[in-house]
Amino acid sequence: MLQKEQPLADGILAPLDAQERRWSGLRAGRAGKLGIGLFAARDYSQGETVLVFRGPVLSLKETLALGRRFSYYPVQIGPGQYVDVTAEGEPATFLNHGCGRNSNCGIRGLTELWALREIKAGEQLLFDYALTSEGDPEQMICRCGSKDCRRVVGNFSDMDTKTKRYFLRLGAVSEFVVVILKKAGKLRKY
DSSP states (O other), rough: OOOOOOBOSSSSSSOSSSSGGTTTTTEEOOGGGGGGEEEEEOOOTTTTTEOOOBBBBBEEEHHHTTTHHHHHHHEEEEETEEEEEGGGGGGGGOOOOOGGGGGOEEETTTTTTSSSBBBOOTOEEEOGGGGGOOOOOOOOOOOOOOOOOEEEEGGOOOGGHHHHHHHHHTTSSSSHHHHHHTTTTOOGGO
16 A cells, blocks of 8 residues: 655645755756756765655646656656656755666655665765656666666656666565565566
8 A cells, every 4th residue: 555645735745854854965066967866964874764755745737737847857656647756945956866786775665755875975865766656657868877877767668678677676666666666566576
């Protein structure tokens, strides 16, 4: 069963920590060819929560209406449901994608980003966007530059079997994606 987030009256997801603490341990900075990125301002232990995706919950139609600005920032939390993390100065706005094992963060539940391994202060936080995406018609060109780069970021089901197995065994895939895979009988092969 999917975890239920606690929406505030205005439809914004409630954070794990108080709003004034959401940038604690994080900073934005230059990330080379990726532009601006999100960096650890302190060390994170493996399994530790790094941030929680926050913002208005939008439908696919609403996300597409926002145009190109939104196409790089949606976090899918269910079929046709997305969090606009660009709202309200959220640190997740600066979180860059990294293909497969290039990522040092995974997803827990629907909106919690956590450290897949120990992350040192000053290290850029990278998250494979496909870990929260299934049944989404949107794709983007990947510029992560890793040796395992897929060149295109799409849905979790678009990943190769070895990469899917890696993230599923870590428990780093969005809960709603896992539910979809279970319902389709596809989880058994991983």
